Amino acid sequence: MPSPNPFRIAIIGSGPVGTLLIASVTQHPLIEYIQYEAKTLPLRPSFGCGIGPQTFATVKILNPPIYEKILEQSFTSPVWLNIRHELMDLLDGFAPEGFEVRYGLRVTNVIKSQQGRVKMSFEDGTEDNVDAVWACDGMNSLGRKLIQGDEYKPAEYSGMICFRGKVGTEKVAAAVGEELASKTHMFIGGTGYFVLIFPIVGGKYVNIACFMHEKEHKKRGRAWKTGLGDMPAYFPEANPTLLKLLEVNLMVMKNLGAFHNPDLHMTSFGDAANGMLPHMGGSMSTGFIGVTTFLHSELNPRLESLSPEASNEEIAKVITDASIEYEKKHMPLAQKLCDYSIEQGAVFTGGVLDIDEIQRRPKSLWRAATSQKVGLWE
Missing domain, CATH: 3.50.50.60 (FAD/NAD(P)-binding domain)
Known part of the structure; x- marks a missing residue:
């Protein structure tokens, strides 16, 4: 009662x-x-949720039945990233x-x-x-x-924007090949942008996330849709038919409080x-x-x-x-x-493009997930 x-x-x-x-x-x-x-x-x-090893490791400690269900229903690949759309x-x-x-x-x-x-x-x-x-x-x-x-x-505007969207895997494979459509890839541009693509929904779709510097915070609103004419200025080598995406201004907390x-x-x-x-x-x-x-x-x-x-x-x-x-x-x-x-x-x-430096930065996140005692992080 x-x-x-x-x-x-x-x-x-x-x-x-x-x-x-x-x-x-x-x-x-x-x-x-x-x-x-x-x-x-x-x-x-x-657009799917990225479930990396840190998420798997902590959920396995906190709630094993949820861990088993996520593991069972996730789309896994040889790389560390896993995507759980539902x-x-x-x-x-x-x-x-x-x-x-x-x-x-x-x-x-x-x-x-x-x-x-x-x-x-x-x-x-x-x-x-x-x-x-x-x-x-x-x-x-x-x-x-x-x-x-x-x-x-x-939260402050970070000086970056993100174009992102969900595209059918068959369409991506037809445009750029089966290898790019079925695995996680990142393309780093020398002119201030990078593009991350990875499969979601058990490989049915590909999530495309394109990050670009834009110093001015343009308050276009979440409903503003990127026109095809806008894309070449940001990503001159991208295929515009694959990138009809929604613009999101990226915010960041510098001092958490x-x-x-x-x-x-x-x-x-x-x-x-x-x-x-x-x-x-x-x-x-x-x-x-x-x-x-x-x-x-x-x-x-x-x-x-x-x-x-x-x-x-x-x-x-x-x-x-x-x-x-x-x-x-x-x-x-x-x-x-x-x-x-x-x-x-x-x-x-x-x-900074030094490979050792790039590899060093995420290691605190990885060690945190695999620490023997949750809460006693390095």
């Missing part, structure tokens, strides 16, 4: 990191979870019974409420009172802004905590490492030690303690990887 006064935890955002949290947290009879998503429909990225559907299947996601509710504020609780306000004028908030709301996170307060610095605010009982995860450029393929991996550090190393053991009749004060303490330790352990790694992702962009666009 549900508790008449459960400890309520709200998760802001229903992307991979927010969904991994609810799928992997140890359930306690007196804790209730609810997830809020600003969009009106479930998030389903059309990752969100897979993660949804591991949500606790009766768990609810409320779509179409955009959080506008979180403030202190009565009796140690916090009040969440939404764009439609509704409110909710909860005991803790986990922010997983992306790079331009309101949660991060509230957590960091006066110390908050918004706090992940936890004890006054608002808020903690941030994923891109809301450590958003970075995609040049090392480390954004989702770092988010998954953070969730594993928080849950496997800190919160889940504390929840397992709690009495089934624990008070809300006792529950609040273990969540706060786990959040503090998560920030302490995850921050150094996340900041290092964020710094490397910025540097790597320069490598790919005509900066």
Whole structure:
């Protein structure tokens, strides 16, 4: 029978990191979870999700059944990158019974409420009172802004844009050959651009991601579509019929700042905590490492030690303690990887081209995933 006064935890955002949290947290009879998503429909990225060895390694530690399912349904190749197009559907299947996601509710504020609780306000004028908030709301996170307060610095335009899209494998193979259509490849241009292509959806499509320097931040909006006439100026040697892609301005956090605010009982995860450029393929991996550090190393053991009749004060303490330790352990790694992702962009666009240096930068991410004790990263 549900508790008449459960400890309520709200998760802001229903992307991979927010969904991994609810799928992997140890359930306690007196804790209730609810997830809020600003969009009106479930998030389903059309371009596929990159699942590198870091993601596999951390999920294997945190939630072995999810690991087995991802491994079973991923498209694998001789290179390190694996792509899981339906990752969100897979993660949804591991949500606790009766768990609810409320779509179409955009959080506008979180403030202190009565009796140690916090009040969440939404764009439609509704409110909710909860005991803790986990922010997983992306790079331009309101949660991060509230957590960091006066110390908050918004994500900055990185000086790069990305054209990306999904193209049928047969079409790619007909244009550039079976080898390029079936495996992961990167082309580094000497004039300030690089192009990454790899198969997704079990090899049915090829994801094409083209990165280019553009110092001026042109606010065209996410719905702006690249015309064929725009492409030659950026990628003069690219085949324009393969690159009818959507423009995305790349943002980056240079100084990550706090992940936890004890006054608002808020903690941030994923891109809301450590958003970075995609040049090392480390954004989702770092988010998954953070969730594993928080849950496997800190919160889940504390929840397992709690009495089934624990008070809300006792529950609040273990969540706060786990959040503090998560920030302490995850921050150094996340900041290092964020710094490397910025540097790597320069490598790919005509900066440092020394092969030893290029190989050195991602190694912290790889070592983090294979460390014997999650949370004790180098």
